[in-house]
Amino acid sequence: MSSVIIERWLRQLRRAPRQAFLDWPLLVALLLLAFCGLATLYSASDLDGKLVLNQALRLLMGTVLMLVIARIPPNTLRTWTPWLYAASLLLLVAVAVLGQGRGANRWLNLGFMRFQPSELVKLTLPMMVAWYLHARDLPPRWITLAAVAVLIGVPALMIAKQPDLGTALLVVASGVFAVFLAGLAWWRIGALLCSAAAIAPLAWHFMHEYQRDRLRMFLNPESDPLGNGWHIIQSEIAVGSGGWFGKGWHHGTQSRLEFLPEHTTDFVFAVFSEEWGLIGVLALLALYIFIVGRGLAIAANARDTYSRLLAGSFSMAFFVYVMVNGGMITGLLPVVGVPLPLISYGGTSAVSLLAGFGVLMSIHAHRKLLPR
């Protein structure tokens, strides 16, 4: 009797890997990051419990969504992909018509929360590109590239129009990574990069004045220290004054005394750097690189092209968010409104990122049986 139960239990245990829809290392890393984010926000908001609770609820919502998505097989996700993509395009149209935001139309007011469709596109766009490439011969040829360019270009232009150049570039990046991972020939990549460099001056022509100011300030922030250069200078001061070990949690004067603008959102990394120093920064970067590496490993073991490209491009895009935000707060890159993933205050970004990791977990759960 008992042997039967044990035998059944052992059989279940053997089957468990196939049913485990959670990638524990990834989950732990994400939770660690989220916790780190909440602690930093609590300090950056000068102990604003309400704000932290708000963000915690969103993270919780995102985690639930992640766990739900993780149970959906990638094949199902793939069949939904065109619809999700179309829906996110519709939301971008809605934003253009009904949107809200300071100086830019980025948000839709859903009543209980404000929703930023461009954050959703960061997930649906790589899904769509992966879906498209899944059914094509790889590596892609020019004709395929042209179709992909349309898939990427439409939402990217709409986001750039909001205007939100930063997010638009990140959206483009996530699509481009899918193409890169699909094995686009290096010579084609070279050709594309050259032509991009050739048309870059044209981009200056289409930029808004404030975007040009940001670029100018990036090149020489001290030329207008109280105006447009303020963000960069104060952020560098915050980071630099952190030193090796930082000023300690809630002892960052740059944020507490409000010298650092946007210290709970785009510049939260500067607060973290000020309070935890280089040691903290390296630890945080290590955590991020672990998550990205884990995502790429999941991609490498994925069962089909769609899963591989989606998991790979999402992971690489995730890295780009970190890179762009970190580059911005250290003056390495121009100021673009890109949040630090899972740390910056902001619901849509957190929820859509966690949803994306849900997809990764689903792909992980349905990976190839025999690791190669």
Next chain:
Amino acid sequence: MKRRLGNVRSTAPSRSGIKDAHRESAHFRTRAIAGFILIVICLAALAARFAWLQIARHDEFSARSDNNRISVRSIAPARGLIYDRNGVLLAENAAAFKLEVVPEHVQNMQKMLDSLGAVIALSDDDIERFNALRRGKHAFESIPLRFKLSEDEIARFSTERWQFPGVSLVPYLTRVYPHGEEFAHVVGYVGRVDAAEAATLDTDRYAGTTHIGKTGIERSYESQLHGEPGYEQVEVNVDQHPLRVIRSVAPTPGKNLYLSIDARMQQAAMDAFDGRAGAAVALDPRNGEVLAMVSVPSFNPNLFVNGISHSDYAALINSPFKPLLNRAIAGNFVPGSTVKPFLGLGGLELGLRKPEDTVLSTGEFFIPGHARAYRDDKRGGQGRVDLVQAIAHSVNTYFYSLALDMGIDRFSAWMGKFGFGQPTGIDLVGEASGVLPSREWKRAHFNQPFFPGETVIAGIGQGYWVVTPVQLAQALATLADRGVRHQVHLLRAIQNGINSAPKLLPIAAPQTSFLHNPANWIPIQQGMIDVVNGGGTASGIGNGFAYTIAGKTGTAERYSRTDETWQNIMTVSIEHHEVLFEAFAPADAPRIAVVVALHAGHTGAHDAAPIARAILDAWAKYDDDKGQTP
């Protein structure tokens, strides 16, 4: 790599619809690894950037971060106190209350000011100054609206304060002059630092200071009285809002000053003037200390401290009696006969006269060869007089003749030894220099030679002569101390902190006497004693006084007489005369020399001498060499 990719393409079953899953997966792996390497390189670059900012440039950014958050604010030192020689307070710092307004807490400023005006009197001046101060300040900074609230006003505001958010009662130290008018010209007053002063002040020392000495001792000893400011380092936020004090260093209060003046003598002098325009200066001839110094009319210096109102200021400025003028050091008086003892001494010293030489006074004096008559005060003259009698009865003819014999060059050189025609250098700002007639002076001012007739009238202190009371007092003290000139000064001792003993200032070594023959002093002294005690021009003024007084009257004409007739001097309008009296006592060993000058009066004896006597009485009453330490 390229070659390999080419391979992949050529061997792929293209367009067949069957994908080579295995090859594609392998291809993906190489790409993922390439991507990961790229990521690691990028993140390494980012980490390097962090290290560059946080380690290599840490000191720089740390300093800039502190610069951001730490603001240094000055704490003004408490101003030094001013005492008289006996420790009577002449200028103190009193706790007072002012109303301050934080604009950011006031919803409707105009409405608030209107309703606050119903509780506490607010003048147009107050509101004007308040609005001026508000400009260029942050909305969270407290702006003073009314200074020095009365107890009544404090009580009224306290019960109504709930109506006025953003308005608060703030304690502060204000300068108070308890003796008011009596010391207004000596002590002076402080006032708010104005724009011109702000431009020249040491900005570190005066960073938190609102008031500065404007006149009198308050001005001349500003650097001692001011003290050294303290500071506090305050943590501020981006709006410069102070959040907490990090470190503070207490200010060093200014030094306390002890003047040589005796407040009781000052009071007696002020009372004796009874409002008549003029000035009095009493010196200690042994060392040049000022014992009393008044200028009448005076004003209330307390009005100036927190900003005088337009109407009060207009009243002071428009008064024909010029109460703001310190007549003791800047009032111009014609010395008249008060110069005679000095001239008499010069006659002896220069060998032009012997004490027993006489002159016949007929009532008129003529320069040989000239027709113009120079008169005595008495019709028919005084008869034959020697030097003592000439001083006692103020006989003009004696001094006309002496001045003429001396000649203008020797005359002005001799009188210059007493300090006539130069500022005394007293420790007050705004001293006038007076005029000692001389060939150079006339050449400079009129571009004319000096005429003998002018020398004659210079002999009786008329003509171009102008003295200030302090100048005449210094000359008198020099005479009283037998030709030894002392620097006239008001500051006697300095106290560095309330717990230390006041330090007497070293007195500049006096010059040696310029008299060749000390015996020459005796007939001058006798003449001046006789003025008071020997039936002279000020007879009776010394009655009942403990010491012998030596004095000399002066009644100077303010305008030229238009006719040649003698008039009874007592019936001439007092407006025609400036009257003076100079005296020292005790006559043998003088310890006080006093000069009284009035802009209008009948004679020096009639109007000025009684004031001098009142000052001498106060001096005699309180004179106590032992007790004269601060």
